[in-house]
Amino acid sequence: MTQPLSQEQVTANLIAFVRERFLSGDPQGELTETTPLLEWGILNSLNTATLIGYVREELGTAIPLSKVTATTFRDVRSISAMLYEAGEAASA
Amino acid sequence: MSLHELVIAAARRDPEALAVDGPAGRLRYGELDRQADVLAHRLAAAGVGPGDRVIVWGGKTPAIIVAMQAVLRLGAAYVPANANTPPGRTALMARNCAARAVCAAGDLFGRLADDLGPGTARVNLDEPLDAGDPPEPVDHPVAPDDLAYVLYTSGSTGTPKGVCITHRNARAFVDWTVAELAATPADRFANHASFTFDLSVLDLYAAFAVGATVCPIPAELAYAPHELVALLHDERITVWYSVPSALVLMMRDGGLLNTPAPDHLRAVLFAGEPMPIAYVRKLAAWTRARLLNLYGPTETNVCTFHEVVPGDLRRDRPVPIGRATCGDKVWAARIDGAVAGPGEEGELMVDGPTVMHGYWGRPPQRGSYPTGDVVRVLADGSFDYVGRNDHMVKVRGYRVELGEVETVLGSHPDVAQVAVVTAGEGLDQRLIAFVVPAPGSTAGVIALKAHSSRRLAPYMIPDEVHFRAELPRTANGKVDRSALVGTTNSQVPEERTP
Numbered sequence: 048m049t050q051p052l053s054q055e056q057v058t059a060n061l062i063a064f065v066r067e068r069f070l071s072g073d074p075q076g077e078l079t080e081t082t083p084l085l086e087w088g089i090l091n092s093l094n095t096a097t098l099i100g101y102v103r104e105e106l107g108t109a110i111p112l113s114k115v116t117a118t119t120f121r122d123v124r125s126i127s128a129m130l131y132e133a134g135e136a137a138s139a
Numbered sequence: 140m141s142l143h144e145l146v147i148a149a150a151r152r153d154p155e156a157l158a159v160d161g162p163a164g165r166l167r168y169g170e171l172d173r174q175a176d177v178l179a180h181r182l183a184a185a186g187v188g189p190g191d192r193v194i195v196w197g198g199k200t201p202a203i204i205v206a207m208q209a210v211l212r213l214g215a216a217y218v219p220a221n222a223n224t225p226p227g228r229t230a231l232m233a234r235n236c237a238a239r240a241v242c243a244a245g246d247l248f249g250r251l252a253d254d255l256g257p258g259t260a261r262v263n264l265d266e267p268l269d270a271g272d273p274p275e276p277v278d279h280p281v282a283p284d285d286l287a288y289v290l291y292t293s294g295s296t297g298t299p300k301g302v303c304i305t306h307r308n309a310r311a312f313v314d315w316t317v318a319e320l321a322a323t324p325a326d327r328f329a330n331h332a333s334f335t336f337d338l339s340v341l342d343l344y345a346a347f348a349v350g351a352t353v354c355p356i357p358a359e360l361a362y363a364p365h366e367l368v369a370l371l372h373d374e375r376i377t378v379w380y381s382v383p384s385a386l387v388l389m390m391r392d393g394g395l396l397n398t399p400a401p402d403h404l405r406a407v408l409f410a411g412e413p414m415p416i417a418y419v420r421k422l423a424a425w426t427r428a429r430l431l432n433l434y435g436p437t438e439t440n441v442c443t444f445h446e447v448v449p450g451d452l453r454r455d456r457p458v459p460i461g462r463a464t465c466g467d468k469v470w471a472a473r474i475d476g477a478v479a480g481p482g483e484e485g486e487l488m489v490d491g492p493t494v495m496h497g498y499w500g501r502p503p504q505r506g507s508y509p510t511g512d513v514v515r516v517l518a519d520g521s522f523d524y525v526g527r528n529d530h531m532v533k534v535r536g537y538r539v540e541l542g543e544v545e546t547v548l549g550s551h552p553d554v555a556q557v558a559v560v561t562a563g564e565g566l567d568q569r570l571i572a573f574v575v576p577a578p579g580s581t582a583g584v585i586a587l588k589a590h591s592s593r594r595l596a597p598y599m600i601p602d603e604v605h606f607r608a609e610l611p612r613t614a615n616g617k618v619d620r621s622a623l624v625g626t627t628n629s630q631v632p633e634e635r636t637p
Contacts, residue, residue, distance in 0.1 A: 071603060075583025085223040085359075087589040088600025093535065093566075096363040096388075112162040112366055115359045117198050117222040118245065 051134050057106065058127040064101055065123065069094055080124040085117055095120060108133055141281045141306045142313070142344065143211030146171055149350035156324060158347065159201050161354035161374050166201040168350065171208065174268040178209035179277035185240050185260035189214030189279055192236045192289060196229050197244030198222040199334060199355035202264045204343070206242045207288075207334070214279035215239070216286035218301070219334040221358060226252040227593040232291055233259055236301055236499050283307035289499055290337055292437050293531070293540045293599060301499030302437045304337075311492035312440045313344040315465040319431075319444075320378060320406055326351035327374060327403075331367075331381035333358055335596075336537070337437045338410060341380055361385065364393030371395075371404065378406045380433075382536030383414035384566050390421055391566070400426035408433055410441065411536025413457035413524060415565060420452050434460035434524065436510050437538070439489045442467045443522060460514065462521040467491030468507075471514050471522065479516050484525055487514045532561050534570055537598040544601065547594045548572055551587060553580030558610055558618045559601060562627040572601040573623050575609060603627075 052060070058080060066073040069089055084090040090098065095115075103109050108130050119129040146158065146168065154169025166174075187193055193210045195217045197203045203219075210217040218236055220229045222245070230252035233241050240260040243251055248263040255261070281287075287309050289301040316322070328346045330353050332338035346353040354374045360366050367389050371379065379386075386409060389395040404426055410433035422430060430447035445461025463469040470478050471485030479485035490507040497503040511529055514522040532539050541559045548557045556575040563569055574587065582590075584604045591600045611622040 070584045071605060073584060074606070075581065075585070077583045077585035082585060083589075085597075086225045087585065087592045088597055089585065089588055091597060091600070091602070092358050092361040093384075094362075094602075095359045096361075096366075099363050099366070112357075112360065112370070115162075115357055115363070115366070117359065120359050 052106065054127055054131040057130050058123060060106065061098075061123045061127055064098070064105075065089065068097065068101075078123075080127075081122050084122055085120055090120060098126075102130065106130065141211070141283075141285075142287045142309045143208055144278065145313075145344060145347040146175065146208055147276075147278060149347055153324070153350055156350050157352045158350075159204055159355065160327070160352050161356070161370070162360070163199055163355050163357055164201045166204070171201075171205060173273060174205045175208035175212060176274040176277050177268045177271075178205055178264075179212045180274055181266075182209055182215075182240060182242075182260075182262060183213060183277070185262055186258070187213050187215050187239045187260070189281070190285070191215040191239035192218050192286075194218045194220055194229060194233050194236075194238045194241040195334075196220040196222070196224065196241060196247055197264060199330070199357055200244060202244045203334065204355075205268065206244075206264055209277075210242075211287060212277040212279060214281050214285065216288050216303075218289045218291070221333050221335055221597060222247065223358065223597050225592045226250050228596070230255050231594070232299070232301075235291075235299065236289055281306055283310075284496065286496065290335060290437055291596065293538045293543055293596065299596065303496040303499055304440070305496050308440065308493050308495060309340060309344065311465045311467075312340065313348055315441075316341050316345040317348045319464075320345065322346075322349045322351055322378070324350040326377045328353045329371065329374070329376045329379045329381070330355040331361060331379070331385055332536075333361075337435075337440055338380055338382070338536075340440065341408070342378075345378075362388055364388045364391070366393075368393040368395045372398075372401055375401070375403045377403050378408070379404065380408040380410070382411040383409045383418070384412070384535045386422065387415065387418050387566055390418055396421060396425050400428065404428045406431065410434060412533045412565075416452075416454055416457055419447060419458055423447060423449075423452055432458050432460060435489075435493070436512070438495045438504075438508055439467070439510070440493045441465060442469055442489045442491070442493055443487075445521065457524065459517060459521050460524045463491075465491065465493045467493055469522075471516050472509070481516050481518050481520070484513055484515045486510065486528060487512045487522065534561060534568055534598060535566070537596075539570060539599050544570070544572070544591070544595060544599055547591055548574065548587060548601075550594075551582065551590045553577050553582035554587070555580075556610055558620060558623055560620050560624050560627075562624050569602040569627075570599070571603045571605065571623075571627055573605050573607050573610060575607055 150168040150172035159166040234256040242262040244264040330342035406429045435442040473485045487510045513525040544559045555577040611619040
């Protein structure tokens with residue numbers, strides 16, 4: 048069992064992934080933890096699935112269906128918080 | 140019978156039956172009926188009455204379904220907006236259709252824009268609907284030509300178009316569906332499409348018509364392959380309806396074909412774009428469920444359909460869109476206006492009960508509706524889809540006018556020139572904007588997406604934004620779109636003028 052990632056590490060990984068995959072590398076460095084991902088079309092129904100797949104494969108967390116909501120996927124901070132809670136619950 | 144009487148009748152027959160089930164929550168017919176009445180009284184107190192429009196803004200939840208029913212019970216029309224529609228665009232829709240009220244669920248209520256329009260009420264759908272005595276039933280009589288809902292779709296001039304659907308329009312489609320599928324209260328309809336997309340009308344109202352259950356799939360799960368496959372099994376779905384992209388994703392990435400088809404699945408319906416024939420073959424080999432290809436723009440809902448038969452699987456092109464349904468008359472008009480015969484091509488024309496009342500704020504639709512889709516007439520009189528006769532494209536089943544996206548991006552002060560193209564096919568299709576920045580501009584990908592989101596439907600926000608020092612031109616000076624598409628698969632560095 049590997050050491051679970053800290054919430055800061057999860058956040059950093061998510062930001063790097065979103066930049067690389069959905070923002071052409073984010074050349075102007077605009078993405079922050081609170082950038083509205085769904086509202087500004089950075090995440091849409093298709094690439095949200097890509098992100099869920101990344102979280103499952105690379106971060107080792109399966110996101111429960113009930114947690115896949117517009118509220119939890121609003122920005123990187125809310126996704127990270129949800130993943131951290133899910134990880135806490137799994138290791139408790 | 141009007142559209143909203145379906146739930147009222149179903150609740151009377153079996154109030155304990157599940158109307159809504161799945162990851163978004165559960166609602167019995169009795170609860171849906173009662174909550175719709177309570178909310179209808181609340182909306183009436185806020186000034187909503189017959190003939191009004193009411194925006195219903197939120198996710199694919201029971202609360203939103205209750206709100207749609209409440210609006211209909213007052214003889215008003217609902218106008219759905221997705222949860223990820225930004226406040227500015229929701230306000231634009233509210234002003235465009237002069238909405239009497241905007242209903243918002245969850246944290247969206249607190250984010251309602253200031254400029255909804257004069258006298259537009261704000262209704263919070265999170266306020267409880269269960270308290271107190273059973274409410275007085277609300278069932279305002281409506282005429283068949285009264286509006287039931289308005290669906291906003293892409294318009295080429297940069298202004299969204301509200302497609303106005305009457306009770307007659309909707310019922311012609313719902314009644315056909317129920318009869319064609321021989322739907323029963325035991326059915327469980329998956330609801331993949333968003334409530335703003337006309338595919339969802341089948342899932343919701345065919346279920347309500349027979350007292351069956353609808354399982355709304357949250358928008359964020361709509362393209363999660365493993366989750367969709369799990370939901371099909373776990374929710375014991377009997378009728379699946381979606382764009383082909385979702386089914387292809389489930390087969391390609393979700394392992395759909397790795398386990399036997401569930402016995403409960405008895406019909407798979409697809410519409411919105413052509414399903415690649417290879418995947419139709421895979422689907423037919425996997426399940427004994429009926430496979431139906433439905434066709435029709437939002438303006439006519441479903442006007443033709445084709446049930447897949449074994450002979451279709453030998454085709455090297457998508458299955459036909461079939462023949463007229465829902466009481467409609469359809470034909471192909473040749474360029475000279477004559478009706479096309481077998482072997483000939485023409486624009487598909489539609490006349491009949493599903494043809495919309497018109498676009499909001501414009502003169503009513505008169506006579507037959509020209510779809511803009513080119514079809515070929517087959518020997519048996521049915522139709523093959525050939526393509527579009529204009530600049531409209533479809534991205535995962537959604538209509539996108541490239542000109543509308545270009546108009547909106549071009550209105551950003553940091554954009555000097557812009558061209559929008561699509562690249563890839565089916566699931567891999569992306570909407571790509573190429574932008575020449577204005578001198579001294581600092582706007583990046585996110586700034587342009589945020590700008591787009593305030594004016595465009597979520598599915599019209601470009602998937603990718605690339606910066607170029609200039610756009611390639613053809614010999615006669617037009618933007619060379621095919622050259623741009625050619626650069627999308629190679630690694631062309633981002634260029635900005637210093």
